[in-house]
Structure formats: C-alpha cells, structure tokens
Amino acid sequence: MPEGAEQFVTPAAPMGPKVAKANVAQRLRELRDEAGLSVAAVATDMDWSVSKLTRIxxxxVSIQPLEVRALLGHYGVTDENVLAELSRLARTARSRQWYSRHRLTGAYADFVAYENEAAVIRAWQLLFVPGLLQTxxxxxAVTARTLRADPNDEQVQARVELRMDRQQALFERLGGPDAPRVIAVIDEAVLRRPIGGRDLMARQLDHLLKLAEDDETFALGVTPLDLEHHSGLGGSFELLKFAGRSHPDVLFVExxxxxxxxxxxRGATDRxxxxxxxxxxxxxTGDRALQLIRSSRDALRGG
Incomplete structure (x- = not known):
C-alpha cells in the first residue's frame, strides 16, 4: 500500500449466494412496486402468508426458482432473460455454504456471509488484531478475555473455530477469480498489548509480518500513539466492498x-x-508500518 494512499481495482467475480439473495430480494420488491401491488394483495393471490413475502x-429467506417464475408471472413480466436471470440467482442464493454448520444468527450471520463474498475487506481495529489476521x-486468548472464560471453554472454542474457518475460506479464494484484498489498519496500542503473554504476542506479530509478504492480498497500516489527526477513536469496524458494484458496501460493527x-x-458506509x-x-503504511510492527515484536522479545 503506497504511503498516504490506497488504491484498488474491483475485480470481476461470480456472484455468491448472499449477494445473489440480496439482488433477488431487491428486484422482486421493485417489480412488485412497478406492478402497483401491495404485499398483502400479492400474498393473498399467491396463497402465501404476508410474513413469507416480506421476508423474501x-x-x-431464499425463494425457490419456480416461485420466482410464479411471482414474475403475477407481475406481468414476460421477458425470458429476466425470468432466467432471476431464477438463476435464486438457485445460487439457495446453495449451502461452510458457515451454515456454525448456526449463526442475527447481524453476525449476515456479516460472515457477506465477508465470504467481499472483493475488498477494510478493517480498522482499535483494541486487538483483526480476526482474519489472528493466530x-x-x-x-483474546476470546477468553472478552468472554471472561477459560480458554478451553466450549463457547470460546466455538468462536475460535469460526474465526479459523473464516480465514480458511479467505485463503481458499486467493487462487480463484474472486481473490479478495484485505486492508487492515490497527492502532499501535494493539501491537503493545501482550494478550496471552509476551511470547504469544510476539508470535502473533510474526504472523502479521508473514501475511504482509503477500502484498497483493494484504496491506497493513498502523496508527501511531502520537497521531494527532486520529479518526478512529469512535470504535472498530469492518467495511466490505463487492465486485462489479454487485452490492452496496456493507458496514459491520461488532x-x-x-x-x-x-x-x-450510503450515508453510513460513505462516512x-x-x-x-x-x-x-x-x-x-507500507514499510513504515512493517517497521513499527517489527520493533514492537522485538521489544516483546527483549530485543
């Protein structure tokens, strides 16, 4: 990452199930509005509950391709290209993904699904190393302290396994057409906070430096403790961008x-x-950030 700037070209990539589901949902809403029909009226005509159509x-929730065609017929859509494309996206949206086994719920479930398809991941972390970069x-260690639990606690282990699976999914994408880019900025305090002990933290910083060797995938930045113009004091967040503008940016705050x-x-993501x-x-950024990581690691080892 060049000093004082960050540039990227969003790569072309196939649409994943989460983005496909969002696109189907948006287009179906638009087509119903264009047809001048209410949710209640369509639900009655389709013999569905209002809740089902609202959730779609x-x-x-996902929708069956045959149900897509039935809805479009009800809306008077006859263009076979539209019918075929929305049916295809509906099939894509129903494909089972690795994160299904973790039984996630709520905003975090949506975040993991979107992150799994993002072309660019921008992470800012004020307190600890971002999850995708953790050993x-x-x-x-950090999960046990967050939960105030033993490191061998079942809930701690479950969260760690999910984090490792997120990393595995990221690395599996690196050789494909939808290879993502991760741009992570961390506060200098993160480097100096010996979570798990000095030796464990030093190994974590070794890991960051190793990841940074792949500069086509990973770019690291550090906000020094003496930074006056600090815009990240409001808290940590992750921003996800998608290939070919297939989906609006997604902001996640844990x-x-x-x-x-x-x-x-748009207001929140632009800000x-x-x-x-x-x-x-x-x-x-660049070599200056890596040097700060190295010096922090060496200090942890008494160098």
Whole structure:
C-alpha cells in the first residue's frame, strides 16, 4: 500500500449466494412496486402468508426458482432473460455454504456471509488484531478475555473455530477469480498489548509480518500513539466492498454482549469509508508500518 494512499481495482467475480439473495430480494420488491401491488394483495393471490413475502423481499429467506417464475408471472413480466436471470440467482442464493454448520444468527450471520463474498475487506481495529489476521493461540486468548472464560471453554472454542474457518475460506479464494484484498489498519496500542503473554504476542506479530509478504492480498497500516489527526477513536469496524458494484458496501460493527449491527445505507458506509481513508492517510503504511510492527515484536522479545 503506497504511503498516504490506497488504491484498488474491483475485480470481476461470480456472484455468491448472499449477494445473489440480496439482488433477488431487491428486484422482486421493485417489480412488485412497478406492478402497483401491495404485499398483502400479492400474498393473498399467491396463497402465501404476508410474513413469507416480506421476508423474501428483505432477503431474510431464499425463494425457490419456480416461485420466482410464479411471482414474475403475477407481475406481468414476460421477458425470458429476466425470468432466467432471476431464477438463476435464486438457485445460487439457495446453495449451502461452510458457515451454515456454525448456526449463526442475527447481524453476525449476515456479516460472515457477506465477508465470504467481499472483493475488498477494510478493517480498522482499535483494541486487538483483526480476526482474519489472528493466530489460533491469539484468537483463543483474546476470546477468553472478552468472554471472561477459560480458554478451553466450549463457547470460546466455538468462536475460535469460526474465526479459523473464516480465514480458511479467505485463503481458499486467493487462487480463484474472486481473490479478495484485505486492508487492515490497527492502532499501535494493539501491537503493545501482550494478550496471552509476551511470547504469544510476539508470535502473533510474526504472523502479521508473514501475511504482509503477500502484498497483493494484504496491506497493513498502523496508527501511531502520537497521531494527532486520529479518526478512529469512535470504535472498530469492518467495511466490505463487492465486485462489479454487485452490492452496496456493507458496514459491520461488532458490539459488546452480542449487540452487533450491520448497515448498507450510503450515508453510513460513505462516512466510514472516509474515516478509514483518514486512518490510511495520516497513519503509517507500507514499510513504515512493517517497521513499527517489527520493533514492537522485538521489544516483546527483549530485543
């Protein structure tokens, strides 16, 4: 990542199930509106519950391809290209993914699904190393402290396994046409906070430096402790961008006690994109960031 700037070209990529579901939901809402029909009227005519159609249009549940064709027929859509494309997306949206086995719910479930398809992942972390960049030992230590539980606690282990699976999914995408880019900025305090002990933390920083060797995938930045123009004090967040503008940017903020939230509205994502760019512009990037990570690691080892 060049000093004071971050540039990327969004790659062309196939649409994944989460983005496909969101696209189907949006298009079905639009077509119903264009037909001048209410949710209640369509639900009655289709012999569905209002709840079913509402959840389909919100992207909360998937829809069968045959149901898509039935809806479009009800809306007077006869263009075979539209019928075929929405049916194809509906089939894609129903494909089972690795994260299904974790039985996630709420905003975090949506976040993991979107992250799995993002072309660019922008992470800002004020307190600890971002999850996609954590070693297993560091993940166990930081999760145990967050939950105030033993590192071998079942809930701790479940969260660590999910984090490792997120990383595995990321690395499996690196050789494909939808290879993602991860741009992570962390506060210098993260480097100096010896979570799990000094040796474990030093190994975590070794891991960051190893990841940074793949500079086509990973770009690291650090906001130094003496930074005056610090735009990240409001808290950590992750921003997801998608190939070919197939979906609006997604903002995820992981809150305390499971109070997570996920936003796609343009005002919130634009504001956080600007905040992130400030962190890149005014923080340390490139070799300067890596040198700060090395010096922190060496200090942990008494060098």
């Amino acid at each position: 249009e919100k992207g909360e 297993r030992d560091y993940a166990r 809150g305390a006690a499971g109070a997570d939230f996920l936003l796609t509205d 956080h994109n600007a905040l992130f760019q400030d962190l890149v512009d005014y923080g340390r």
